[in-house]
Amino acid sequence: MTTQRQQRATEETWMFPPADGWTFDQVKHLELPFDWDLVDGVIVVRGQTKFWHNRVRDRIARALEDAAATPYEVVLEQCVMLDNQNVVKPDVIVFDPRKLDLFELECVPVDEVSLAVEVVSPGSRHDDRILKPALFAETKVPCYWRVELDRDKRLAVHEYWQHAETRTYIPAPMHPVHHDKLSTELPFPVEIDLAALLEF
Known part of the structure; x- marks a missing residue:
């Protein structure tokens, strides 16, 4: 039966x-x-996204891919297996593919993810600000970026690092919020012109 x-x-x-x-x-x-x-x-x-969201997502992925050091790979909207009942699709992830069969892969195991990026849209505010950071931090994803569009149509990237003892995210010590230009060393050195992401 x-x-x-x-x-x-x-x-x-x-x-x-x-x-x-x-x-x-x-x-x-x-x-x-x-x-x-x-x-x-x-x-x-998952809610419908607008043009600006998709363009920013794609350009962040391209910038990360251009800057990525071996062995990192960058991918858009690939499902991440947190556990068998929690499987989510961040806008962008950076992961280590060395232990994975990319021809057979359905979901990236969370243990291999180094950075999750979410671009916030009206239908995803709660998930991107509260739910997903909690899930990623609990499952030990080292870095999380939350990308927001403010009322002046300028981008802000909130950068978080995982606190190893509490398994929660803390604002990145040197630059917790990036305006105009994102510059960070984790998960590898990268600089992104944030204003250019919105040049249509």
Whole structure:
């Protein structure tokens, strides 16, 4: 007899998780008309993004890729496996691919992620400011960037480093918030002209 845990979600049942939640294996096959994350065994719909968000995301990824030192790789919107019931897609990640089979890879194991970047949009404020930093810090992702667009249409990048003892993020000591230009040494030396990211 098939147990509830063994059942796969369908396009009709994904919004009704079992009592102990879905696992990634139960939902990864779904073809839903929206992007989603799996958080505590529940499928969470990811909001629609605007043009500026996608352009900034893409240009940050390009700048990181240009600056990346061996062995790092940079990828957009690749799912990260925090555990079997928490699988999320940051806007950009930097990771170490040396232990991974990139031809078979579905999700990057969180242990290999060095930086997660989220570009905040109106539909993702809570997740990007509170939920995802907590998840990434708890699972020991060393660095997190939160990219915000202010009312004057200027970018600010909030840089966080993981505190090893508390497993929470703290503002980067030298430059907790970057305006105009981002310059940091972690996870590798990189400089990004933030104003140029919004030149359309």
